[in-house]
Structures are given as structure tokens and as C-alpha cells.
Ligand SMILES: [Zn+2]
């Protein structure tokens with residue numbers, strides 16, 4: 001079964017929606033225009049229920065099948081938010097909002113799920129209920145978490161959830177997936193090192209926090225090289241070093257380090273936090289200073305369920321003739337992780353072709369991926385909840 005014919009017919013419409021969304025990017029929870037547009041379309045498609053305001057600006061649509069005797073309820077999720085990036089694609093439908101752009105393709109995800117919703121509401125060729133989920137604030141705001149905290153899973157009786165992201169560098173319309181941990185947990189930390197400032201020509205009268213910071217940056221690298229199981233990836237990056245001195249000849253009293261930690265397993269996540277919280281004060285103490293760590297927990301790692309991943313891959317294979325089932329892990333984060341913590345499900349990547357990478361000002365979603373993406377959504381529903389004659 002290749003892509004569904006109906007999506008060849010709808011391709012123009014869905015592309016137009018996508019480009020309209022692209023022109024009007026909205027960041028984090030500020031997806032007011034996008035959410036209103038999504039809700040309006042879901043109503044027009046004849047969804048049985050459309051609910052706004054879940055997870056602040058999230059939107060949920062309910063579509064009942066020809067029958068609902070199976071008692072099954074499947075959630076399909078797309079993200080709607082853009083990024084604070086100045087667009088440099090040069091396309092005629094480029095962002096009209098200065099400093100904001102759809103640089104991660106969430107315009108494409110939203111349009112594809114709308115297309116699938118239209119088809120599913122038209123055909124109802126399934127036995128059960130589909131819940132289409134449009135979430136704000138994937139890019140760092142935890143919109144998925146807020147939708148879960150609003151009780152979405154219980155309220156709509158969702159039993160399993162599926163998500164999709166476009167993937168630059170993968171042939172357009174092709175699919176890849178992996179079972180288990182797929183995207184990383186993304187934690188952040190800020191370390192403040194206190195010393196004793198003074199004249200740069202009289203270091204013996206100071207406690208130099210710059211020297212402590214330099215030792216600490218090196219020491220932190222020992223977490224991945226000496227503490228973590230080599231089979232289980234962990235990345236700890238120090239991304240910012242700020243001194244309280246701006247002068248060439250003044251030793252500062254304080255240095256602040258910032259960074260991010262990426263882990264796939266709960267074990268490494270706990271280990272990394274514990275090590276950073278030990279290394280910072282003990283290294284500072286060794287050189288006569290003090291240090292404190294502010295830990296900012298981010299998204300958990302996103303873990304695909306085994307059974308749903310196999311099923312999702314079978315569907316993808318039927319649509320595009322193949323599916324890479326051993327996709328490489330990514331150390332990027334994805335807040336669909338929160339939905340997968342609450343319900344079994346799977347997250348798949350659909351190829352965006354030879355485009356700039358996501359989060360790049362030259363990136364653009366590839367509209368040629370639309371028929372494959374929409375077909376995957378629709379086929380997930382029709383296969384998982386077949387009509388019983
Ligand atoms: Zn992104």
C-alpha cells in the first residue's frame with residue numbers, strides 16, 4: 001500500500017495551510033493564532049468534539065469511528081510552536097514576524113495532522129476513537145507536559161500515543177524509528193564559583209575563581225570518560241563561562257559556568273547530576289573557594305514502547321516501501337517524552353530530504369513529505385482499530 005490517494009488530492013490544500021502557518025510563526029505558549037486556526041479547521045472537518053485551552057494553548061479534537069465497539073482510543077500528536085530565529089530562507093511565504101520562524105518544521109507537523117484529521121473525519125473507516133493532539137511549547141516550554149498535567153490522557157481516555165518529526169538528511173517521505181530510548185533527557189546547570197578578587201599582579205592575595213573554573217571544566221569531562229558506562233551515552237557540555245571581572249588586570253571574585261547535560265538512561269541522568277554536584281564544591285574547596293550548583297531539570301529521555309514501535313514501523317514500511325528500524329539515537333530533546341511516560345506509544349521520523357538542519361535560519365519543511373506523513377497517521381488508525389464487519 002503506497003500513500004493514500006486522498007492525500008494526493010489534499011496535497012495542495014495541506015501545503016497551503018503549511019505555508020500560511022509558516023508565515024505566522026508563534027513561539028512557546030503564544031500559539032494563539034495557530035491554535036484558533038487549528039480549532040476552526042477541526043470544527044469544519046466535523047470532529048465530534050474540539051477542546052481548546054488544554055496545556056494553556058493546546059487543542060484537542062475527537063473523531064469517533066464508524067463504530068466504537070473496540071473501546072480503543074488512540075492519540076496522535078503534533079507540535080505547533082516556532083523558534084526565536086530570524087528567517088533566511090528567501091521563500092516567498094517566509095515569516096512575517098521579525099525574530100520568529102518555523103525552523104523545526106512544526107508548521108509541517110501541524111498541517112499534516114490537520115490533513116489526517118480531515119481524512120479521518122470524512123471516512124471514519126475505523127472502530128474506535130481518535131484523539132488529535134496539537135501542543136504548544138515543544139521548544140523548551142514543556143507544552144506536552146502541561147497538556148498531560150491538565151489531565152488530557154484521562155479526560156479523553158487515551159490508551160496509546162503516536163508522534164512524528166521531520167528529519168533533514170533522510171530521503172523525503174522515508175521513515176526511521178527505534179525502540180527504547182530515542183531522544184535524550186536534557187538537563188541544564190549553572191555553577192557559581194566564589195573566590196576572592198584582587199589585583200592580577202598579586203594573585204597570592206586572592207582566591208582565583210578562574211583557575212577553579214578551568215579545573216572544573218576539565219573535571220566535568222571525567223563524568224563521560226571515567227564514570228559512565230561506555231555503552232550508555234552521556235554528553236556534558238560547558239557552554240558559558242562568565243567572570244565578574246571585565247578587566248585585563250583584575251582577578252574576579254566570581255565565575256559562573258553554564259551548560260547542558262544529555263543522557264539516555266535514568267542511571268546516567270542521576271549519575272551526571274550527582275557527579276556535577278560533587279565536583280563543583282569539592283574542586284572549589286581544593287583551591288580555597290566555594291561553589292554552588294543550580295540544577296534545572298529538563299525533558300526526560302523519550303522512550304519508544306517496543307510493541308507500538310514495531311507496529312509503527314510496519315505501517316511506515318507499507319506506505320513508503322521501507323522503514324529504518326534501527327535509527328541512530330539523538331542527543332537532542334523532545335517533550336513528547338512526557339506523553340510516552342504516561343502511555344505506551346511511538347515516535348517516528350519522516351525524511352525531509354536534503355534540507356538545512358532544523359534550528360538553522362535556512363531550514364524549511366519539505367512539502368513533498370506531506371502525503372507520506374498524512375498516510376502514516378491515517379494508516380496507524382485504520383490498522384490499529386480495524387472496522388469489524
Ligand atoms: Zn526543534
Ligand SMILES: [Zn+2]
Pocket residue numbers: 104105106138165358
Ligand atoms: Zn521540532
